[in-house]
Amino acid sequence: MTALLAILAKIWPFLLAAGGVIFGxxxxxxxxxxEAxxxxxxxxxxxxxxxxxxVQAKANQDATRAGADNAKVRRDEDAAVAGEPDADRVLHDEWGR
Structure with a gap:
């Protein structure tokens, strides 16, 4: 038994170092x-x-297209209204006679 303790006393630093390496x-x-x-x-x-x-880029593109379409509709409606006679002038002409 003392021989075993003598051997352990000599090699314990190596065992401790080996354990540290394995732990590391x-x-x-x-x-x-x-990390992976x-x-x-x-x-x-x-x-x-x-x-x-x-998805955001597609939504922006769709919104831009819708805005352009709405602007075109508004221009067409404004042009159609501009071609109509003025209501006040029509009433004045009709009732003024």
Whole structure:
């Protein structure tokens, strides 16, 4: 038994160092895995932002087109109204005779 304790007394620093190395390797693997997961979540978030940007751009394009269509309708209506005789003038001409 004393021989075993004598051997352990001589090699305990090496056992402790080996344990530290093994612990460090596992911690490094955990950190690498956590970093990879974080990068994956970041990529997924970037993809969602890009998709939202595409939807927003399409909505803006549709709104611009609708605005242009409404402006054309308004110009056509204004032109049609401008071609009609003035109601006051028509009434004056009819009742003034």
């Amino acid at each position: 390797m596992f911690r490094h693997q955990q950190a690498a895995k956590a 997961q974080a990068k994956q979540r970041e990529a997924e978030a970037d993809a969602q932002v890009a998709q939202a940007d595409v």
